[in-house]
Amino acid sequence: MSARVLVAYATKLGSTAEIAETMAHVLRDAGHRAAAQAARDVRSLDDWDAVILGSAIYAAYWQKDARRFIDRFHVELVARPLWLFSGGPLDRRLAKADQPITPHGAEITAGLGARAPRTFGGRLSASADVDPQVLQTHRIGDFRDWQSIVAYAYRIARELDRMTFAPPAE
Secondary structure (H helix, E strand, O other): OOOEEEEEEEOOOOHHHHHHHHHHHHHHHOOOEEEEEEHHHOOOOOOOOEEEEEEEEEOOEEOHHHHHHHHHHHHHHHOOOEEEEEEOOOOHHHHHOOEOOOHHHHHHHOOOOOEEEEEEOOEEOOOOOOOHHHHHHOOOEEOOOHHHHHHHHHHHHHHHHOOOOOOOOO
């Protein structure tokens, strides 16, 4: 039976949302029912068997919307299969590495029983609505490794294939 998977995300400039949308697409292609949704807009986890939570990272910190999501749904997240991802490093070498979650991300997600957290590269465009100093001190470009992102989503799909979920309530 296919799983119902929520890919919740916290994003500032849209890069992490695009990663989440790609993951949801891959999961649907693998036969699961998946949707990407901004973490701040999620009102309930009742309709979801599993959750993937992603956050943009700035100065190694997860976004406020991701932290609030964890606070709101802590008990429900512990009761479901949960995967975590971060998006943010502006460095091709780091984007290709299998980086762990940042210490801040690990701290706020401690005790949730998350599986295989990953950190992916981010994107910063020259027209980004950020402090001008950020544009002067950070690399401009798209550092997301889409092949790694898709592979991670397929890995999750294969794990979900081996799990059993109760049929949705009618």
